[in-house]
Amino acid sequence: MPAEEVTDNPDVSLQHSGAQLRIAAYGPGAENVIGQTDQTDTHYTIANALELGDWEVAEVNPDLQVDVTTAAEPVDARETCYLMNEDGSLAPGAGDCAQFGTKGQQIDDEQAKNVVIVIADGTGDSEITSARNYLHGANGRLEGIDELPFMGMATTFSLEAENGLPDLVTDSSASASAWTTGVKTYDGAVAVDLNGEPVPTLAELARKDGMKVGNVSTAEIQDATPSSFAAHALDRKCYGPEEEKNDESCQGEDFASQYRENGGLGSISEQIVDLRADVTLGGGSDAFDQLVQAGGNWGGNTWTEGDSVLDNAKSQGYQVVTTADELDGISAANTEEPVLGLFSEGNFPRNYEQSIPGIDGATGEAIECSPSPERPDSIPALDHMTTTAMDLLQNDEGFLLQVEAASVDKANHDADFxxxxxxxxxxxxxxxxxxxxxxxxxxxxxxxxxxxxxxTSQITTIDQNTSGLTSRIVTADGDDMVINYATAASNDHDVALGGQNHTGTQMRVGAEGPGARNLLGQIDQTDIAFAVSNSLGLDFVDHEIDLSPQWDSEAQYPVTDSGSTNTAWIIVGAVVLVGVVAILVYTLNARRKRED
Structure with missing residues (x-):
């Protein structure tokens, strides 16, 4: 919308927005502001702390207490994060950009057996608030994230490849690399540092320690977030081994060293297979159809040149499934027979039909969202994939699982509430x-x-158009809500529907379980890596992971247990039951013979 139409139009205003807000506290009763609350709850937190009310106060829950006296002091990461070496190279390493270094906050030293990281791509406080309004109403509660007892906030900036200074609006691969490696890097990078050198991921540390590993996404499994968990690449679009079939951002002289025929670690798809995560579920089958360009023994597995990545995976023992029913037929998974689920050629289709915003959407008719017929039952739901993954990963040594809901981000780019x-x-x-x-x-x-x-999405005022595009939506309360999209270069649909951009605000971090308190307060995304690694006893600094090309090398990761703990007990129970039945039958037959 032209500037003069904004400044001279009484129907258009510069507005407040309706996202939820951060609240912090220190001192007696401070734990009562942790988690999801309403502003009115703050009144009672203060009144109860001062014993001003004439109402009955709830008993203290010892499981939610936080002893901040043990907390480590934050470091000045500005002194360690923006590093330039004497030769001009830029190489902040593990923990150099974290608020609490590699040792973390040290509030909670309880050890976890398993860790599950659940990501909603492109989901700031505005997206959380609008989703809550739509699904449950303004004063409702989200049944998942709102029930988490501990909340913190994390900065998300990446680093400029040219000078190592902050890039205040990150992309997904640099961001995901931060929490999977503890290292800040440049936009487009996948688990490599500013010099393009690979750095170890949580998944690799867990594999080295004998844990089981899972990687689940509703995106292409080669997309930014899942790839940063499982691979190392100079650019996030290095999907497959055929360079000419990849995006232009992974073509040419600058990226030749990525490919195996040129001595590199290979494409993201090849590296996903190499990691041999016990469970890998998502989309992206198209890139797995690309043909391998270099064959031989790599890390104890044989790659056949000229065969597709998928065919190589099958020959290397992978259990490949392509439908929800086939996934349900899997009873066990380990590194010798890992599960690879590829349920769509690209990203999963979205659950709801696309909504289209307009210049005057705020003053128009409200719309209601409807299920999309493009999401077939053959594609499993994310909660089903998550539960199945945990069942398959359960074992005596523990597991690490990353789960991504990818398309909050992709819908946001499309201005699709x-x-x-x-x-x-x-x-x-x-x-x-x-x-x-x-x-x-x-x-x-x-x-x-x-x-x-x-x-990009913002909750703005009813009946007030903006300089961007707006959609008017009916919420669970039966009231209307306006969502504004205004970060594209133009409001023309051919630009705006797909051209909306990320923004640079800090992000919410929720946690529960052993080590959860170490994610409270103000942290950076790299701090998440160390909260996880410390809770599992993993070490980003002192490790023996070889990140060089693995031609003619033996496998460096141990084989994991083939069955879950539950499965093992079921088998044991069945054997015992058979034995008991056999003894009873034998006893009865012996008694009959004596009676005869």
Whole structure:
């Protein structure tokens, strides 16, 4: 919208927005502001702390107390994060940009057996608030993330490749690399530092320690977030081994060293297979159809040149599934027979049909979101994939699982609120699935729930158009809500629907379980890596992971248990039952013979 139309139009205003806000506290009663609250709750927190009320005050829950006297002091990361070496290279390493270094906050030293990290891509406080309004109403509660007892806030900036200074609006791969490696890097980088050198990931540390590992996403499994968990690449678009079939951002002389025929680590798809995560579920089958360009023994597995990545995976022992029913047929997974689920050629279709905003959407008719027929039942829901993954990963040594709801971000880029709402609902259901699994299994599990970056959508005033595009939506309260999209270069649909951009605000981090208190307060995304690694006893600094090309090398990771703990006990129980039945039959037959 032209500037003069904004400044001279009484129907257009510079407005407040309706996102939830941060609240922090220190001192007696401070723990009562942790988690999801309403502003009116603050009144009672203050009144109860001062014993001003004439109402009955709830008893203290010892499980939610926080002893901040043990907390480490934050470091001045500005002195260590923006590093330039004498030769001009830029190389901040593990923990150099973290607020609390590699040792973390040290509030909570309880150890976890398992860790599950659940990500909603492109989901800032505005997206959380609008989804809650739509799904449950303004004073409702999201049944997953709002129930997490501990909340912190994380900065998300990446670093400029040219000078190592902050890039205040990150992309997803640099962001995901921060929490999977503890190292800040440049936009587009996948688990490499500013010099393009690979750095170890949480998944690799867990594999080295004998834990089981899972990687689940509703995006292409080669996309920014899942790839940063499982691979190392100079650019996030280095999907497959055929360079000419990849995006232009992974073509040419600057990226030739990525490919195996040129001595590199290979494409993201090849490296996903190399990691041999026990469970890998998502989209992206198209890139797995690309043909391998260099063959031989790599890390103990044989790659056949000229065969597709998928065919190589099958020949290397992978159990490949492409539908929800096939996934349900899998009873066990380990590194010798890992599960690779590829349920779509690209990203999963969204759950809701696309909504289209307009210049005058705020003053127009409200719309209601409807399920999309493009999301077939053959594609499993995220909560189902999450629960299945945990069942398959459960074992005596513990597991690490990353789960991503990818398309809150993708819908935001498209200015599609209904798409956002449907994908957010799936994300919150996945969080519920983890909490239910942990309660039922009783296993000490750290759950971390966060996002990679904020995004464009804002809640703005009813009946007030903006300089961007707006959609008017009916919420669960039966009231209307206006969502504004105004970060594209133009409001023309051919630009704006797909051209909305990330924003640079800090992000919410929720946590529950052993080590959860170490994610309270103001942290950086890299601090998440150390909260997780410390809770599992993993070490980003002192490790023996070889990140060089693995031609003619033996496997460097141990084989994991083929069955879950539950499965093992079921088998043991069945054997015992058969034995008991056999003894009873033998006893009865012997008695009959004596009686005869």
């Amino acid at each position: 209904c798409g956002q709402a449907g994908e957010f609902e799936e994300y919150d259901q996945a969080v519920q699935a983890v909490r239910n699994w942990v309660e039922q299994s009783g296993e000490p599990t750290l759950l971390v729930v966060t996002t990679d970056h904020a995004h």
